[in-house]
Amino acid sequence: RRGEPGELVGVAWGITLVIFAFLTLYVTLSKKDFSFLGMVLPGCLLGFCLFSLASVLFGFHLGWLFAFGGACLFSAFIVYDTWMIMNRMGCDDYVIACIELYLDIINLFLMVLQLLGNDR
Structure with missing residues (x-):
């Protein structure tokens, strides 16, 4: 049985929350240097946007493959932005830090929602 659309949104938010919590915990505990993502992610985002425009x-339409790639891309942005907040941003940068993470989470949510809704 397929659930109501509202249930799908709730499930997508739950999955997004779990992914965000896991990635944030990973960055916090790993102490790895994720600065290399700063050179890779803008190009990947540009390619993703161009591919989206071309589609x-x-x-x-590539359906779940496109949504999965987007979810991976925005998960990588969460890792990079969390690392930047912890290692490069100061206390005065809280507004930009919140905006960056907000955009990452919203975009990840949209990709997860697209993945869950692809079979409809």
């Missing part, structure tokens, strides 16, 4: 213009 709209040319009418192709």
Whole structure:
């Protein structure tokens, strides 16, 4: 039985919360240097946006593969932005830090929601 659309949103938020908590815990406990992501992620995001635009213009749709790639991309952004907040940003940078994590979480949520809703 398929659930109501509202249930799907709740499940997507739950999955997003678990992923965010796990990634934040990983960055906090690992003490690894994730600065290399700062060079990789902008190019990946540009490619993702161009691919998204091309899919709209040319009418192709990769469904779950596109959503999975987006979820991985925005998970990597959570890792990088969390690392930046912990290691490079100061106390005065709290507004930009909140905006960055907010955007990462919202985009991850949208990709998870798309993954869950692809079979509908």
